[in-house]
Amino acid sequence: MSRTQFPNKVPQPMPGNVRGALQKRKLMDAYLDRPAYQKDEYLKGVAQAAGPAAKQKRLDQMLEELEKGNVFKGEPWTPPEKPATKS
Numbered sequence: 001m002s003r004t005q006f007p008n009k010v011p012q013p014m015p016g017n018v019r020g021a022l023q024k025r026k027l028m029d030a031y032l033d034r035p036a037y038q039k040d041e042y043l044k045g046v047a048q049a050a051g052p053a054a055k056q057k058r059l060d061q062m063l064e065e066l067e068k069g070n071v072f073k074g075e076p077w078t079p080p081e082k083p084a085t086k087s
Contacts, residue, residue, distance in 0.1 A: 011036075011040065012039075012040050012043035012044050012047065013043070014043060015043075015046070015047070017059070018043065018046060018059060018062075021059055021063060022063070022066075025063055025067070027063060027066045027067065030066040030067070030069065031066055033079070034066075034072075035080075038072055041072075041073065042062045045058045045062070045073075046058045046059050046062065061074075
């Protein structure tokens with residue numbers, strides 16, 4: 001099956017301003033630790049916002065939620081437990 005049959009499965013590209021904001025606030029690891037659906041939703045939300053002010057507002061929300069770590073799109077979210085490392 002081709003990706004065109006499932007357009008929502010195509011990963012959303014990360015714009016430079018989002019990458020820069022994540023790096024500036026040292027949140028890239030927090031972003032990368034999120035599940036794929038959350039990363040995609042964050043990027044789609046920023047990309048689909050109407051106008052620069054709305055895009056910035058959604059980016060700011062994403063950054064704040066990544067800093068808190070237990071929120072996704074304004075709702076409580078519990079990150080999955082990381083597997084124990086072998087000693």
